[in-house]
Amino acid sequence: MSMSHGKNQAEQIREISGTNPLKCMKCGKCSATCPAFNEMDIKPHQFVSYVANNNVEELVKSESLWKCLSCFACVERCPRDVKPGKIIDAARQLVVRERGGSYLTADEIPELLDDETPQQLLVSAYRRYKR
Amino acid sequence: MKYSYYPGCTLKNKAKDLDAYARASAQALGFELEEIENWQCCGGVYPLGSDEIATKLSSVRALNEAKEKGQDLVTLCSACHHVIKRVNDDMKNVDDIRFRANNYLKLDTPYAGETKVVHFLELLRDTIGFDELKKRVVKPLTGKKIGAYYGCLLLRPSGILAFDDPENPKIMEDFIRALGATPVIYPYRNECCGGYISLKEKDMAKNMCDKITESASGFGADMLITACPLCMYNLNKSASKDIPVYYFTELLAEALGLKEEA
Numbered sequence: 001m002s003m004s005h006g007k008n009q010a011e012q013i014r015e016i017s018g019t020n021p022l023k024c025m026k027c028g029k030c031s032a033t034c035p036a037f038n039e040m041d042i043k044p045h046q047f048v049s050y051v052a053n054n055n056v057e058e059l060v061k062s063e064s065l066w067k068c069l070s071c072f073a074c075v076e077r078c079p080r081d082v083k084p085g086k087i088i089d090a091a092r093q094l095v096v097r098e099r100g101g102s103y104l105t106a107d108e109i110p111e112l113l114d115d116e117t118p119q120q121l122l123v124s125a126y127r128r129y130k131r
Numbered sequence: 132m133k134y135s136y137y138p139g140c141t142l143k144n145k146a147k148d149l150d151a152y153a154r155a156s157a158q159a160l161g162f163e164l165e166e167i168e169n170w171q172c173c174g175g176v177y178p179l180g181s182d183e184i185a186t187k188l189s190s191v192r193a194l195n196e197a198k199e200k201g202q203d204l205v206t207l208c209s210a211c212h213h214v215i216k217r218v219n220d221d222m223k224n225v226d227d228i229r230f231r232a233n234n235y236l237k238l239d240t241p242y243a244g245e246t247k248v249v250h251f252l253e254l255l256r257d258t259i260g261f262d263e264l265k266k267r268v269v270k271p272l273t274g275k276k277i278g279a280y281y282g283c284l285l286l287r288p289s290g291i292l293a294f295d296d297p298e299n300p301k302i303m304e305d306f307i308r309a310l311g312a313t314p315v316i317y318p319y320r321n322e323c324c325g326g327y328i329s330l331k332e333k334d335m336a337k338n339m340c341d342k343i344t345e346s347a348s349g350f351g352a353d354m355l356i357t358a359c360p361l362c363m364y365n366l367n368k369s370a371s372k373d374i375p376v377y378y379f380t381e382l383l384a385e386a387l388g389l390k391e392e393a
């Protein structure tokens with residue numbers, strides 16, 4: 001993967017998210033507050049600096065894409081208004097839109113449901129995990 | 132007083148109680164919820180990509196319909212509220228989104244965020260008032276120790292949701308007091324239950340819901356209330372602790388003496 005490609009994709013992530021990772025002062029507050037922290041291979045604050053450094057290849061392979069809950073705890077508590085949750089979502093979008101990636105296939109859905117599953121759960125998961 | 136009302140897909144199905152008790156209570160409290168015609172599902176999660184338009188249009192349509200009737204738009208499900216309120220903010224403040232969405236929709240008059248989006252709880256607080264609500268209670272829930280579970284969608288991002296103090300909210304506790312019960316404040320009330328993660332990451336959801344329910348019962352709550360069908364599902368399904376979870380509207384209807392009719 002060439003540097004320019006990485007840069008291009010990092011640019012795309014910045015555009016989709018509409019945020020500026022360079023504002024980050026590496027305080028780690030986003031990771032400290034993240035409820036999915038333990039499950040993430042790349043932690044929220046690291047995610048931000050990967051994008052700032054145009055290092056995208058690692059990110060698009062990251063498990064963190066599918067572990068983030070979009071709960072906005074990091075967005076609310078970031079002292080620099082960097083919005084890490086939006087940056088993670090933008091990387092997820094990049095994977096889903098452009099690489100045909102997905103974390104949910106139609107086949108696997110029936111066995112994930114039970115009698116009480118609210119529509120909201122399916123609709124939300126579809127929107128975050130698929131194109 | 133008449134309001135436009137956006138029930139959302141889940142309230143037509145798995146969360147019928149949330150809706151039915153709200154309508155009965157609204158009527159008893161003297162306001163009318165007029166369901167938006169032909170509303171479409173909001174999608175459940177706010178599209179975070181700043182370039183997304185198509186996924187926001189169902190919210191814009193609902194907002195515009197309320198505008199045409201000159202009514203505020205009332206929501207009940209935390210997720211619908213979150214999505215519609217944020218899309219409304221985009222329509223008001225983000226030129227590019229307003230321009231492109233209006234291009235798509237070709238409305239007679241462009242929509243620019245004019246509608247006020249009001250969560251049912253906000254209506255109780257700001258229009259009826261909790262003091263007035265207290266006077267209307269006929270069956271006070273005396274002695275019940277209730278933990279408010281806010282979750283995330285009603286509170287964050289607070290700049291846009293402007294619902295309550297995101298780290299120390301009190302609207303649901305005030306609501307609980309108005310019904311004659313005792314609110315239990317516990318640290319995890321505004322932490323996430325896992326949301327959509329429970330579809331595929333059952334362990335993760337369990338972990339998060341355990342923390343919430345253990346925190347609540349550790350501080351003495353006998354039950355939890357929520358405004359969100361997904362919080363309800365996750366807390367019921369994923370938590371090992373057996374603590375009952377109710378929609379806030381069910382307790383409202385009960386305290387207003389409407390439970391049997393709804």
Ligand code: SF4
Pocket residue numbers: 023024025026027028029030031044045048077078079080081082083084
């Ligand atoms: S909280 Fe904000 S400033 Fe701190 S590390 Fe995270 S993104 Fe950077």
Ligand code: SF4
Pocket residue numbers: 030033034035036037044067068069070071072073074075084085088
């Ligand atoms: S939005 Fe994602 S990254 Fe941010 S705190 Fe929530 S789970 Fe963690």
Ligand code: SF4
Pocket residue numbers: 119120123124138139140141142171172173174175176208209210211212
């Ligand atoms: S949030 Fe839920 S219940 Fe509300 S319409 Fe949207 S998906 Fe359906």
Ligand code: SF4
Pocket residue numbers: 069071209281282283284285322323324325326327359361362365
């Ligand atoms: S707490 Fe759970 S379902 Fe409720 S608002 Fe947050 S993620 Fe959604």
